[in-house]
Amino acid sequence: MKAKKGIVFGLAAVMALSLTACGSGKTEVANTQEETSGGKSSFSVAMITDTGGINDQSFNQSAWEGLTELKKRTGAEVNYIESKQASDFVTNLERLGDSGADLLWGVGYACADAVLEAAGGNPDIQYAIIDNAYEETPSNVTGVMFRAQEPSFLVGYVAGRTTQTGKVGFVGGISSGLIDQFQYGFEAGVKYAAKELGKEIDVSVQYAESFSDAAKGKAIATRMYSDGCDVIYHAAGGTGTGVIEAAKEADQWVIGVDRDQAYLAPENVLTSALKLVGKAVQEVSEQAINGQKIGGQTLTFGLKEECVGIPVEHGNMPEGVYEDTLKVEDKIRNGELTPPTTNEEYQAFIAK
Incomplete structure (x- = not known):
């Protein structure tokens, strides 16, 4: 739990x-x-x-x-x-x-x-x-x-700083170059946090091949939670509502996407990757x-245009994580950190 x-x-x-x-x-x-x-x-x-x-x-x-x-x-x-x-x-x-x-x-x-x-x-x-x-x-x-890789990196960092099992998940809608931005941005943020903490954190990834199948999203997330993930980030549109429902039933953390989705599960939404x-x-x-x-x-x-980010509300985050995430955000905004958008860029990022 x-x-x-x-x-x-x-x-x-x-x-x-x-x-x-x-x-x-x-x-x-x-x-x-x-x-x-x-x-x-x-x-x-x-x-x-x-x-x-x-x-x-x-x-x-x-x-x-x-x-x-x-x-x-x-x-x-x-x-x-x-x-x-x-x-x-x-x-x-x-x-x-x-x-x-x-x-x-x-x-x-x-x-x-x-x-x-x-x-x-x-x-x-x-x-x-x-x-x-x-x-x-x-x-x-x-x-x-x-x-989209920018807010995804931020929520990946939050997931990495929050997980207690050392295992987090990503549920995508339909695999594409666009959704790669969400996936690899998230994975890089998790690995950035893991490196900061000096530990290993695994990321499970699965696609629903749908942006409207909430039942499939719920089934995928339920399996991930059963397998030990304690934080899941979805980039799956309507399919993601099923991921959030699974988080409520498993009493685990979920990360919303595109908008602040805390209202869907106030006690289980850790944060959201805002894409305004x-x-x-x-x-x-x-x-x-x-x-x-x-x-x-x-x-x-992106961040410079104030059209992506994370919500100000952060009551479900461990103490200090929100403030540290804002520091990471500043590094992205000033070009010190460049979140990856592809597998090739991700591999280069984690090799640094």
Whole structure:
């Protein structure tokens, strides 16, 4: 059983934004031309989710929260369509384009081909995509990437400083170059902590090959906990909610991803690797609203841009770990530490 400190996380600030559960495949936010702090706007921004859905407790939900905040700040019309399967991506983008959207977001690298196809057929509409960089970016497309290895390194360091069994785990969604950033950043952070402590810490890694299968995530995590892991980090979207459920049942530590997931299990979420998709969506959308040229490029967000990190709330961490993690964060920010993004970079990192 994990050692409890008797201090419980408060509700994450993100819970201030309540989402409307949707039972159908489409939810529209219509007639949003109301007065807001930013006045009125005729600009329309919409997004399609990947198959994880709008209530994935992860990056799709964060993106929608960003658009919700955009509406409050600028008065822009905002809307989304959920994608139930990959074959829905192009159709959903076309539906939103036909509805008069000025800027369309594809959330997740799985939407990359669909965004490229839609952008090619609709040169007057601006498109943007989360977690994808094109080799040649069309003038009406913006790629948005995150240095996910940075917060992953930080939570890996926290896991390494917290584990009592000397064994931690990583559960990924679908294996890809993108998720490699999470995995190898995490593993490097664990090894950095182990070296600091002068001990060995093993990292178990398994992929669910899904971002929406909570039951599979729970099964994988349950086995990891049974095998001796006492901290698990997930980068698995909706699949990760099953990992968190397993942590609650096993009474062990789990590390959230993309947003502060403490509210899902206040006594078991050790910390979260924040990837503030919503903040990036809001900032890039505001640039478009203000008439700035955003197309034809890839924008990258990380610690320097204050779009990744860990939550301020740290009541479940052992004493002193949060403060030491902030020191590691400073080393990453100033370039003294460079978290790896690939296996090759990871091997070079641990060989130092």
